[in-house]
Amino acid sequence: MKILKIHIILSCLFIFSFLSCNQKKEQKVEHISSTQPEIMLDVLDLQTKNRLGKDTVVTITNDPVYRKEKKYKAVSASLLIKNEIDLSKIDPKNTKIVFECVDGYKPEMPLELFLKAKPYLAFQDSDAPKGTKWEIIVNDGNEMNADPFYIVYPSVSSKDARYKWPYNLVKIYLEPLNKSTLELYPLKNRKLESGYKLFKNHCLTCHAINGIGGTMGPELNYPKSVAEYWKEDELVKYIINPASFRNKVKMPTLGISKQQSREIVDYLKYMSENKKKI
Numbered sequence: 714m715k716i717l718k719i720h721i722i723l724s725c726l727f728i729f730s731f732l733s734c735n736q737k738k739e740q741k742v743e744h745i746s747s748t749q750p751e752i753m754l755d756v757l758d759l760q761t762k763n764r765l766g767k768d769t770v771v772t773i774t775n776d777p778v779y780r781k782e783k784k785y786k787a788v789s790a791s792l793l794i795k796n797e798i799d800l801s802k803i804d805p806k807n808t809k810i811v812f813e814c815v816d817g818y819k820p821e822m823p824l825e826l827f828l829k830a831k832p833y834l835a836f837q838d839s840d841a842p843k844g845t846k847w848e849i850i851v852n853d854g855n856e857m858n859a860d861p862f863y864i865v866y867p868s869v870s871s872k873d874a875r876y877k878w879p880y881n882l883v884k885i886y887l888e889p890l891n892k893s894t895l896e897l898y899p900l901k902n903r904k905l906e907s908g909y910k911l912f913k914n915h916c917l918t919c920h921a922i923n924g925i926g927g928t929m930g931p932e933l934n935y936p937k938s939v940a941e942y943w944k945e946d947e948l949v950k951y952i953i954n955p956a957s958f959r960n961k962v963k964m965p966t967l968g969i970s971k972q973q974s975r976e977i978v979d980y981l982k983y984m985s986e987n988k989k990k991i
């Protein structure tokens with residue numbers, strides 16, 4: 714009798730654990746198949762509502778923007794994201810974080826990489842002269858400051874290009890990792906993949922194609938593509954060195970080689986035949 718009882722309890726346990734495993738599996742499938750809604754954090758709004766979290770002072774030994782050691786008043790960006798967003802509803806492995814800056818500059822990186830890097834959201838420069846919030850940044854003769862927010866990483870090398878250090882940050886978005894890949898990949902001509910990758914890594918933060926990408930520079934494809942109204946050779950040269958065409962350009966010289974610029978232009982020509990109304 715006793716043995717039978719134990720047997721029943723054991724089989725109940727077995728069935729129970731089987732069911733609970735199955736439930737987990739179902740949930741997981743649901744996460745991947747459901748289209749993830751766009752998640753947005755308005756960091757200025759959170760600051761007015763006193764929801765940024767506990768502040769601290771962080772030291773950046775080699776700040777990539779100011780090019781020296783800096784100290785900032787900051788809050789933990791990963792804690793902020795975890796407090797404001799229910800991360801169990803998304804799959805961090807397939808999600809990217811997109812930063813929106815005041816001027817429309819939109820750099821992005823994988824969410825998982827970001828959360829693991831112990832990022833901080835700096836809201837004030839501890840080295841700023843009295844009465845100001847930020848020390849002036851001087852870049853190519855232009856003077857700027859980092860207001861309202863600047864993302865910094867006390868424990869990441871500023872030379873590691875996988876990490877983005879946006880300043881003038883106003884909003885943070887979480888989006889599926891492959892969002893732009895699906896729309897902008899040259900599916901009909903895979904030979905253009907290297908041009909696409911160059912564009913994605915060097916241009917998409919400032920320029921959109923078919924409405925996808927940054928808005929600091931002009932949209933390059935719709936309604937008229939730059940490949941349609943620029944002479945091809947000139948376009949290749951412009952991408953290498955915009956300042957040789959226009960005075961006081963905002964577009965930086967990016968260190969693109971002639972060969973790379975040709976590949977980007979071939980990709981832009983392809984996209985001009987694949988316009989999409991936004």
Ligand code: HEC
Nearest residue numbers: 915916919920929930931939952962963964965967969977
């Ligand atoms: C930091 C932002 C930024 C990046 C990165 C950038 N651009 Fe630009 N680009 C601009 C801005 C801003 C303009 C408008 C002119 C100006 O002020 O420089 C521009 C202008 C252009 C134009 C001229 C558009 C026209 O209609 O005349 C082309 C073409 C262009 N960019 C291509 C590229 C390509 C290709 C890349 C990547 C290799 C790139 N840009 C990277 C900001 C950027």
